Amino acid sequence: MAKLNINGKVRDVQAEPDTPLLWVIREIVGLTGTKYGCGVAQCGACSVHINGELQRSCSIPLSSVKAADKIVTIEGLSANSSHPVQKAWAAVDVPQCGYCQSGQIMAAAALLKKKPKPTDADIDEAMTNICRCGTYQRIREAVHQAAGNTRAADRATRRS
Amino acid sequence: MKKMIFGNGQRLSRRAFVVNSATAAGGFALGLNVPFVDALAHHGKASEHNATEVNLWVAIEPDDTCIIRIARSEMGQGTLTGLAQLVAEELECDWKKVETEGISPSRNLAAKRAWGEMGTGGSRGIRVSQDYVRRGGAAARMMLLQAAADQWKVPVGELSVADGIITHGNKKISYGKIAAAAAKLTPPDPKNIKLKDPKSWKIAGKPLKRLDTADKLNGSKVYAIDVKLPGMLNAAIRDAPVFGSKAVSFDDSKAAKMPGVRKVIKVKDTAVAVVADTWWHAKTALEAVDIKWDEGENAKVSNATIKERLREGLAATENNGERRNGDALGAIAGAAKKIEATYSTPFLSHACMEMMNATVKLSAGKAECWVPTQNLESSLAALSEASGIPLAQCEVHRHDLGGGFGRRGGTQDYVHQAVAIAKEFPDTPVKLIWSREEDQTHDFYRPISVCKMSAGLDDKGELVGLHVRSSGQSINAWLNPAGIQNGKDRRQLQGWYEEPGDAQLGYTVPNLLIEYVMRNTHVPVGPWRGVNTNQNAVYMECFIEECARAAGKDSLEFRRSLMKNHPKHLAVLNAAAEKGDWGKPLPAGVHRGIAQFMGYGSYSAATAEVSVDAKGKLKVHRMVLALNCGHPVNPGQIAAQAEGSVAYGLTATLYGEMLIDKGRVTNTNFDSYEIMRLAEMPKVETVIVPTYDFWGGVGEPTICVVAPAVLNAIHAATGKPVRELPLKNVKLV
Numbered sequence: 026m027a028k029l030n031i032n033g034k035v036r037d038v039q040a041e042p043d044t045p046l047l048w049v050i051r052e053i054v055g056l057t058g059t060k061y062g063c064g065v066a067q068c069g070a071c072s073v074h075i076n077g078e079l080q081r082s083c084s085i086p087l088s089s090v091k092a093a094d095k096i097v098t099i100e101g102l103s104a105n106s107s108h109p110v111q112k113a114w115a116a117v118d119v120p121q122c123g124y125c126q127s128g129q130i131m132a133a134a135a136l137l138k139k140k141p142k143p144t145d146a147d148i149d150e151a152m153t154n155i156c157r158c159g160t161y162q163r164i165r166e167a168v169h170q171a172a173g174n175t176r177a178a179d180r181a182t183r184r185s
Numbered sequence: 186m187k188k189m190i191f192g193n194g195q196r197l198s199r200r201a202f203v204v205n206s207a208t209a210a211g212g213f214a215l216g217l218n219v220p221f222v223d224a225l226a227h228h229g230k231a232s233e234h235n236a237t238e239v240n241l242w243v244a245i246e247p248d249d250t251c252i253i254r255i256a257r258s259e260m261g262q263g264t265l266t267g268l269a270q271l272v273a274e275e276l277e278c279d280w281k282k283v284e285t286e287g288i289s290p291s292r293n294l295a296a297k298r299a300w301g302e303m304g305t306g307g308s309r310g311i312r313v314s315q316d317y318v319r320r321g322g323a324a325a326r327m328m329l330l331q332a333a334a335d336q337w338k339v340p341v342g343e344l345s346v347a348d349g350i351i352t353h354g355n356k357k358i359s360y361g362k363i364a365a366a367a368a369k370l371t372p373p374d375p376k377n378i379k380l381k382d383p384k385s386w387k388i389a390g391k392p393l394k395r396l397d398t399a400d401k402l403n404g405s406k407v408y409a410i411d412v413k414l415p416g417m418l419n420a421a422i423r424d425a426p427v428f429g430s431k432a433v434s435f436d437d438s439k440a441a442k443m444p445g446v447r448k449v450i451k452v453k454d455t456a457v458a459v460v461a462d463t464w465w466h467a468k469t470a471l472e473a474v475d476i477k478w479d480e481g482e483n484a485k486v487s488n489a490t491i492k493e494r495l496r497e498g499l500a501a502t503e504n505n506g507e508r509r510n511g512d513a514l515g516a517i518a519g520a521a522k523k524i525e526a527t528y529s530t531p532f533l534s535h536a537c538m539e540m541m542n543a544t545v546k547l548s549a550g551k552a553e554c555w556v557p558t559q560n561l562e563s564s565l566a567a568l569s570e571a572s573g574i575p576l577a578q579c580e581v582h583r584h585d586l587g588g589g590f591g592r593r594g595g596t597q598d599y600v601h602q603a604v605a606i607a608k609e610f611p612d613t614p615v616k617l618i619w620s621r622e623e624d625q626t627h628d629f630y631r632p633i634s635v636c637k638m639s640a641g642l643d644d645k646g647e648l649v650g651l652h653v654r655s656s657g658q659s660i661n662a663w664l665n666p667a668g669i670q671n672g673k674d675r676r677q678l679q680g681w682y683e684e685p686g687d688a689q690l691g692y693t694v695p696n697l698l699i700e701y702v703m704r705n706t707h708v709p710v711g712p713w714r715g716v717n718t719n720q721n722a723v724y725m726e727c728f729i730e731e732c733a734r735a736a737g738k739d740s741l742e743f744r745r746s747l748m749k750n751h752p753k754h755l756a757v758l759n760a761a762a763e764k765g766d767w768g769k770p771l772p773a774g775v776h777r778g779i780a781q782f783m784g785y786g787s788y789s790a791a792t793a794e795v796s797v798d799a800k801g802k803l804k805v806h807r808m809v810l811a812l813n814c815g816h817p818v819n820p821g822q823i824a825a826q827a828e829g830s831v832a833y834g835l836t837a838t839l840y841g842e843m844l845i846d847k848g849r850v851t852n853t854n855f856d857s858y859e860i861m862r863l864a865e866m867p868k869v870e871t872v873i874v875p876t877y878d879f880w881g882g883v884g885e886p887t888i889c890v891v892a893p894a895v896l897n898a899i900h901a902a903t904g905k906p907v908r909e910l911p912l913k914n915v916k917l918v
Contacts, residue, residue, distance in 0.1 A: 040465075041444060048465035052419075057411035058404015060587075062538055063621045067855035070538060099404035111402045118394050118821060121829060122261030123401030124408060124538040124587030149864035155855060157538050157588050158261045159832025161866035163825070 028092035032101025042088035069154030079135035099127035113171035121158035242321030249361035260589035263822035264310035275322030308785035308882020332367035392821030427848035498656030511696030516650030520641025531842035539587020543603035557586035567597035571604035591712035629711025646736030679717035691754030718784035718889035726893035761811035765792030778898030787881030834891030
């Protein structure tokens with residue numbers, strides 16, 4: 026039995042130590058907002074925060090997560106989708122199918138925590154998750170908007 | 186009053202048992218209105234629904250919420266919002282009070298397909314539905330107005346309506362208050378309904394926000410892969426790596442003892458599945474099953490042998506479909522200047538982010554399935570066929586898709602597998618999820634082809650003859666043999682047709698011969714966003730570029746001179762050129778390319794700005810996509826589709842290819858099947874140039890011009906044509 030702190034709640038989970046955190050979150054804890062996309066840390070659909078750091082949960086075994094580690098999934102990012110990234114995602118109408126967007130939002134939130142005013146180059150470097158619908162342009166715009174970068178805000182106003 | 190009494194207990198109970206913590210907590214306390222659960226899945230509010238069905242397309246709640254019914258699938262393409270806009274436009278309701286409800290295929294079937302076909306592919310979701318959904322909205326409005334007129338005893342012509350409020354003098358009534366009376370009236374004859382002039386649209390035609398965004402932002406959206414049901418088991422599957430081969434035997438002595446494993450089973454003749462308590466247990470155990478395959482002759486096939494076969498098709502003389510006018514071969518032979526080039530494009534997988542999956546529960550005389558599907562009716566049919574349970578006792582539950590791109594339409598292979606597995610566990614839901622590796626290696630791939638292009642120019646540099654000979658695999662041969670008539674398979678000529686309509690060639694060439702020669706392989710093929718327009722646009726548009734350069738003419742002017750008889754194609758090309766600053770100076774090292782093509786009833790063109798550095802590294806800086814889809818229903822979503830088509834098309838251009846070795850796909854995940862990331866996304870500008878005289882598609886038309894515009898810009902940058910894809914295999918300098 027392992028103890029996990031997910032979204033501020035400590036839970037006992039029963040799983041083999043080599044079970045990837047992704048599948049513990051999805052199948053044992055039952056939070057399905059974190060997605061399976063590749064299983065090999067390539068796509069980022071499974072992105073969560075562990076102690077504030079962005080991590081690809083498909084490639085983290087349960088055994089390497091300590092009870093004291095604070096895990097945040099998309100469900101715990103904010104109450105009522107009120108995180109600036111979530112608000113910007115809505116304002117820019119980012120999602121298409123939406124499947125990768127939990128991971129994209131978690132990646133953007135982690136970026137803004139480190140770099141509150143990211144440049145395009147910062148966004149290029151940090152936002153490496155795969156989106157097959159191709160929402161990349163709007164993701165960039167929404168990150169700028171969440172950061173309060175005026176250039177992006179101007180662009181968004183023009184569109185709507 | 187026609188109350189919405191569709192609930193028969195079964196539906197209510199099945200939904201009540203869906204225990205996803207994230208499922209919106211709707212109270213369906215009345216036991217009526219059960220179908221609204223699907224509306225809740227989209228963007229529900231946690232209130233009791235007590236709506237009155239005015240007609241098939243519109244139900245209205247006492248609080249004026251207008252529920253618009255949607256039959257087509259939503260996979261990110263925005264059709265749900267667009268269809269709702271069209272209904273709401275005619276209904277004259279308050280857009281802020283619109284919700285949507287997905288129609289289940291069983292309900293459609295029981296109503297003799299009153300909601301029309303449900304298949305969502307070929308960019309038809311809006312263009313094929315628009316007439317009847319608009320009439321549905323208009324009919325509901327007319328009934329609501331008539332009911333108010335009857336209540337007030339005034340002529341209906343004296344009423345006005347806006348935002349769901351009907352007004353006569355100082356009397357007002359909202360839709361929610363009059364819906365019950367309206368529902369009792371005889372609906373107007375659809376033929377007598379006058380639809381609005383699209384130029385007067387207030388809701389449709391506007392770049393409104395999508396209706397289905399909220400639950401994509403907080404993890405609460407339940408895709409089929411997320412479904413949880415009481416007692417549910419999970420399955421992982423391994424189908425024969427070599428397409429068409431069989432699983433002879435398997436040794437599960439190790440796997441059977443692994444944690445959580447319930448059963449290891451052979452699925453049909455070709456696959457082995459492990460069923461366990463969790464999917465992770467199933468997948469881990471599956472890797473421990475030793476499977477013996479009978480791989481046969483197909484295990485000798487590789488990319489090299491396939492290419493040889495396609496090249497043989499170029500050299501052969503017969504064809505499986507042609508378009509001919511004049512004497513192209515003679516004109517080319519006698520031309521002042523001859524140009525020849527052979528191009529190739531590879532197999533491609535769809536790589537939907539949500540991999541193939543299906544959850545099936547079989548009970549006595551009842552089959553249920555939860556599946557992401559582009560064709561709910563095909564899924565229903567597959568469920569019935571595979572289970573042996575009559576259609577009327579089958580149910581497919583709607584879930585929006587985590588991507589589709591043509592993979593999840595007619596084939597439904599995953600439903601057949603899931604049913605075969607669920608048969609081993611009566612009364613127990615079993616969720617089958619394909620691993621990414623399974624998804625990559627068992628797709629219906631975009632067909633491979635090679636194409637030899639020949640042209641003749643006269644002494645003024647004008648095109649006098651053009652011969653196109655494409656040799657490659659046929660989608661119809663794999664999925665729809667009935668589509669091949671007398672050995673002729675027109676579908677592979679997509680975009681090169683003569684007649685006006687869905688996919689017409691925009692050039693007039695005095696002597697033209699376009700041929701398709703079928704060379705099939707054992708690799709399954711199917712529709713892939715844009716289907717054959719992708720390959721055919723690369724061949725035509727890159728070669729037209731080569732011709733323009735050989736003629737010493739500007740790429741845009743050379744095309745224009747061939748397009749005088751195709752004003753719609755020309756107008757879109759001009760729009761792309763203008764917005765793309767064609768002919769204007771560029772920063773040092775940046776070069777432009779242009780392309781145009783037609784598919785799915787819409788006209789597309791693009792410009793691309795690229796640079797190629799001294800080491801041959803490519804950067805795509807900017808693209809302009811121009812589209813005439815006739816009637817733009819949501820310009821914001823059209824731009825989103827154009828942007829998405831750049832990402833999907835550019836990924837294919839830069840990286841996409843299936844590596845076939847020993848008869849199987851060997852690039853099995855995103856580490857070897859690379860996908861473009863955000864950093865490589867060019868700035869995309871979309872220019873919509875509608876002519877409002879036809880209804881064309883949106884999801885697919887623009888993708889086919891992405892690759893040729895970029896390739897032609899590379900040609901401009903390096904002075905050398907690119908004739909094979911993907912670019913990662915091509916040395917640019």
